Amino acid sequence: MLELQNIHWSLPGGEEIVRGVDLRIEPGRLTVITGPNGGGKTSLAKLIAGLENPTEGRILMDGEDITGLDITERARRGIAYAFQQPVRFKGLTVRNLLDLAAGQQLEEHQACALLGKVGLCAKEYLDRPVDASLSGGESKRIEIATVLARTNARVLVFDEPEAGIDLWSFNSLIEAFQELKRERSGALLVISHQERILEIADRIAVVAEGRVRVSGPGVQILPTLLHEEKSALCPLGMDRKEV
Amino acid sequence: MESTTEKLLGLISDWTGGYAGAFSIRENGSCAARRSTPHIQIEDKPDAPGLVVRVSPQAQDETVYIPACVTHGGVDDLVYNDFYIGDGARVTIVAGCGVHNDEEEEARHNGIHRFFVGKGAYVLYKEKHLAGGKGKGLRRIDPVTDAVLAEGATLEMDTLQLGGVDRTTRKTNATLAAGARLVIHESLLTEADQTATTEFSVDMNGEDSVVDLVSRSVAKGDSRQSYHSCIRGNCRCTGHSECDAILVDNGTVSAAPELYAGHIDASLIHEAAIGKIAGEQIIKLRTLGLTEEEAEAKIIEGFLKG
Numbered sequence: 001m002l003e004l005q006n007i008h009w010s011l012p013g014g015e016e017i018v019r020g021v022d023l024r025i026e027p028g029r030l031t032v033i034t035g036p037n038g039g040g041k042t043s044l045a046k047l048i049a050g051l052e053n054p055t056e057g058r059i060l061m062d063g064e065d066i067t068g069l070d071i072t073e074r075a076r077r078g079i080a081y082a083f084q085q086p087v088r089f090k091g092l093t094v095r096n097l098l099d100l101a102a103g104q105q106l107e108e109h110q111a112c113a114l115l116g117k118v119g120l121c122a123k124e125y126l127d128r129p130v131d132a133s134l135s136g137g138e139s140k141r142i143e144i145a146t147v148l149a150r151t152n153a154r155v156l157v158f159d160e161p162e163a164g165i166d167l168w169s170f171n172s173l174i175e176a177f178q179e180l181k182r183e184r185s186g187a188l189l190v191i192s193h194q195e196r197i198l199e200i201a202d203r204i205a206v207v208a209e210g211r212v213r214v215s216g217p218g219v220q221i222l223p224t225l226l227h228e229e230k231s232a233l234c235p236l237g238m239d240r241k242e243v
Numbered sequence: 244m245e246s247t248t249e250k251l252l253g254l255i256s257d258w259t260g261g262y263a264g265a266f267s268i269r270e271n272g273s274c275a276a277r278r279s280t281p282h283i284q285i286e287d288k289p290d291a292p293g294l295v296v297r298v299s300p301q302a303q304d305e306t307v308y309i310p311a312c313v314t315h316g317g318v319d320d321l322v323y324n325d326f327y328i329g330d331g332a333r334v335t336i337v338a339g340c341g342v343h344n345d346e347e348e349e350a351r352h353n354g355i356h357r358f359f360v361g362k363g364a365y366v367l368y369k370e371k372h373l374a375g376g377k378g379k380g381l382r383r384i385d386p387v388t389d390a391v392l393a394e395g396a397t398l399e400m401d402t403l404q405l406g407g408v409d410r411t412t413r414k415t416n417a418t419l420a421a422g423a424r425l426v427i428h429e430s431l432l433t434e435a436d437q438t439a440t441t442e443f444s445v446d447m448n449g450e451d452s453v454v455d456l457v458s459r460s461v462a463k464g465d466s467r468q469s470y471h472s473c474i475r476g477n478c479r480c481t482g483h484s485e486c487d488a489i490l491v492d493n494g495t496v497s498a499a500p501e502l503y504a505g506h507i508d509a510s511l512i513h514e515a516a517i518g519k520i521a522g523e524q525i526i527k528l529r530t531l532g533l534t535e536e537e538a539e540a541k542i543i544e545g546f547l548k549g
């Protein structure tokens with residue numbers, strides 16, 4: 001289990017972006033963080049993966065304080081993070097990246113299976129460089145596949161996995177999340193505005209202005225969110241137009 | 244053949260105790276072994292040290308190996324190799340160079356290659372350079388390549404220099420007739436106080452000729468690289484050059500791409516980028532469990548291969 005305790009994070013200039021977040025992300029469950037753009041969701045994901053360090057508070061993994069561990073150490077303990085903005089590499093191929101993620105040289109059929117889960121027709125992609133020649137949606141899906149490749153991951157964080165993804169791939173993505181929930185004991189954290197992802201959430205936390213505004217079981221939180229949306233208050237920045 | 248030579252051959256060419264096809268192995272300035280085949284004749288050059296390699300039009304998807312090794316200091320090997328590629332032939336030329344130096348004096352290989360690529364012929368030229376050894380003597384490799392491409396000919400050059408070479412000056416000149424195509428992929432790594440100078444000079448003289456020049460380099464340590472390319476489009480033609488360099492430590496790179504369009508329908512593009520490894524690339528690989536050093540090594544390895 002991953003536990004955030006009173007996490008604060010400020011920019012070097014002093015502006016506080018994350019303002020005291022408490023959150024428990026439990027194994028075998030899908031936790032979805034939603035909320036308006038600029039609310040601090042990606043900042044939280046970066047704090048979990050160690051890309052940023054909190055100015056105050058602690059992060060515990062199975063009771064152990066991991067706040068002081070760096071990115072590599074956290075990855076080796078099983079924290080996996082699919083970036084909101086995928087990184088491009090001149091020269092590394094999709095296959096290279098999947099091998100690095102898996103920590104071993106994957107058989108072709110294993111690599112293909114991973115790409116299949118994110119809706120990419122595998123063979124065409126394996127030897128393509130992960131560079132600007134890929135479209136936004138393609139690189140996003142490969143980014144997600146690098147996290148699916150982490151078989152030893154115990155905390156899997158996906159930052160807006162739906163962005164730039166077509167309907168068909170989106171369906172296989174939902175399937176992949178459900179499979180992760182079923183077959184892996186890992187804790188699943190997905191940052192999303194997508195109603196269909198919220199629908200399969202065990203828990204939902206709404207993050208706005210650097211705080212958890214409300215959190216609870218998905219079945220309780222989702223109806224209120226949808227109601228607010230329909231009343232045209234749009235307080236949560238949910239975007240149902242994309243899919 | 245010395246055991247050092249065999250080791251170098253394994254690293255610079257596809258040597259596995261022998262070669263399939265025609266070959267000529269040069270060791271410390273003389274010929275260690277040679278074989279011609281019905282379609283590929285290799286002879287001594289009559290007027291200078293070196294080879295004359297004649298590939299007949301009948302050669303289709305054949306390979307010729309012409310590696311050169313210098314195994315100790317105090318050797319200054321200068322060699323002139325001429326390649327005559329028959330019209331319509333298809334051939335791969337594997338031309339690595341390995342220098343090993345455990346001594347105080349300089350060890351140098353200087354290969355001057357001339358290619359005369361016949362009409363419609365296709366040549367893939369693969370060249371791997373590397374050097375090693377414990378001696379203080381400098382390891383130098385200074386290749387000069389002159390290529391003349393006839394109508395519809397294609398020359399693809401894949402050149403790779405991955406470390407150990409203290410000084411290198413690489414000069415490549417080419418002229419292209421109508422419909423000819425020149426594709427060069429250069430990968431270069433320098434470290435410590437090594438220096439590398441690259442010069443490309445290409446004249447597109449025939450209609451619809453095409454040049455594509457891609458250079459990828461990494462300058463580590465205190466090494467210095469300088470790159471100068473000049474592509475001249477003298478008719479309706481297409482030229483593209485791309486120079487990408489990664490800096491590590493105190494490495495420096497100077498890149499001076501030059502394009503000359505001497506015709507209204509010459510279309511020439513140059514792209515260049517020099518900088519350190521993007522921080523986000525290292526971070527992404529670290530989130531997969533690599534250390535910073537491992538991430539850097541993988542990024543550089545991929546960059547030079549790609």
Ligand SMILES: Nc1ncnc2c1ncn2[C@@H]1O[C@H](COP(=O)(O)OP(=O)(O)O)[C@@H](O)[C@H]1O
Pocket residue numbers: 011017035036037038039040041042043044
């Ligand atoms: N490195 C940074 N430098 C400056 N501003 C930042 C930085 N990281 C985050 N922010 C700001 O913090 C706020 C929260 O960002 P983010 O966590 O990306 O929100 P979300 O993912 O919810 O859209 C935004 O206003 C953003 O501009």
Ligand SMILES: [Mg+2]
Pocket residue numbers: 041042043084159
């Ligand atoms: Mg975000």
